Amino acid sequence: MDSETTLKTPVLVLGATSLIGRHLLERLKAEDLDPFAISRRPPQVGDGGGEACWLDGDLKDPRLAEHLPAVATVFSLSPIWLLPTALPALKARGMVRLIAFSSTSRFTKVDSPDEGERSVALELAGAEKAVETWCAEHGVAWTILRPTLIYDEGRDGNVSRIARLVKRFHVMPLSGTGEGLRQPVHAADLAEGALAAAHAPATRNRAYDLVGGETVTYRVMVDRVFEGLGKRPRSLPMPVWLFALIMRLAKPFYPGATTAMGTRMGQDLTFDSGEAARDFGWAPRAFRPRFQRT
Incomplete structure (x- = not known):
């Protein structure tokens, strides 16, 4: 995905132990960036994660800013409903650019017969709105990415x-x-897409649905x-x-x-990533998972 390089450093990754996190850290390192990564459960020595400087932190901590380094670009891979309360701390440490992951579940679970799933949809929608509003009021350029069904062979819950x-x-x-139709999307493609979105000026203050390469x-x-x-x-x-x-x-x-x-x-859970393809070259792989065979 070629795009104009506008990513500002230093870079901080929230929720870096998530499915997308390890792929994103690898790609940031490949661009000769040395990201900071924050997680409530940083990897132990020997467990991987060597692509980042790890910080032990909680986005709900009222003293979060005291534990953060100076940052300019923030990738948020944590549940987006945890993000609004952390935004003041991130801004205090220099954040000017935010790329945050949400989910297309904010649309597909609105009318679910399961009360818990309906609650998730409401939380996602409310958090997205809160992030957009706060960033607009405080001069932070934001991009929200909503994947469909995320997979990463042997690691995801889907x-x-x-x-x-x-x-x-x-x-x-x-x-x-x-x-029912599905569009599974690989976590590695989402990491590549997030980085491409951070580089592309057209993605500022916009939200995108990210689908896999095959329906x-x-x-x-x-x-x-x-x-x-x-x-x-x-x-x-x-x-x-x-x-x-x-x-x-x-x-x-x-x-x-x-x-x-x-x-x-039996339901079609499909979305269109045409705008993402146009603005930052979104071009994910077809759905051909390969698992370890035993």
Whole structure:
């Protein structure tokens, strides 16, 4: 992704131990930048993370500014609802440019039958608005990036969770036929996109939806996971009511299981990244995950 270099240093990465974080730190280092990284759980010696100077910090700490170095550009990979209270501390340390990740869940979960998911959508929307308003009032150029379904083989809680179920049961149940459309996006592509957005002047004070390089049905997404494990696809379509019953029975063993998961398998959760392609060359990979085979 070629773009005019306008990224100002020093650089600080919030939530650097997230899925996107390790990829972003590698790319910043490749550009001969020495980023600072803050996390509530910095990696231990020998656990990786050597691409940054690590700081142990909490965005909710009222004395956050005392623990921060001077910064100019901030990448926020933490949940965006944690960001508004930290903005004064970041500005006090010199922030003039902010690239923050949110999620397309602010749109897709608004009408979810699950109360917790509806709450997440409200938090995302409220936090985005708060960030935009505060930055406009304090002279900080902002960019908000909203990924769709993030994956990073073996590390994420979405695609990799499917892979774990496939490894264990060798079959994947589907609610209905699984015809809802998805656009999985790799964490490494998001890191590259965030850096490109920071370089591109056109991205200032704008928000972008970031989708993967391919739109597939939920069933095809599951089939690709099987293939990425070196297995023959074995999806098991079933009536919606039966899948919902299985989710309720599975909840004590898999706390993340909800009936809303089945409902969404038949829904199209798609977005357009045309503006991102135009403004900072967004061009992610197709969905062909590759997992460690055992």
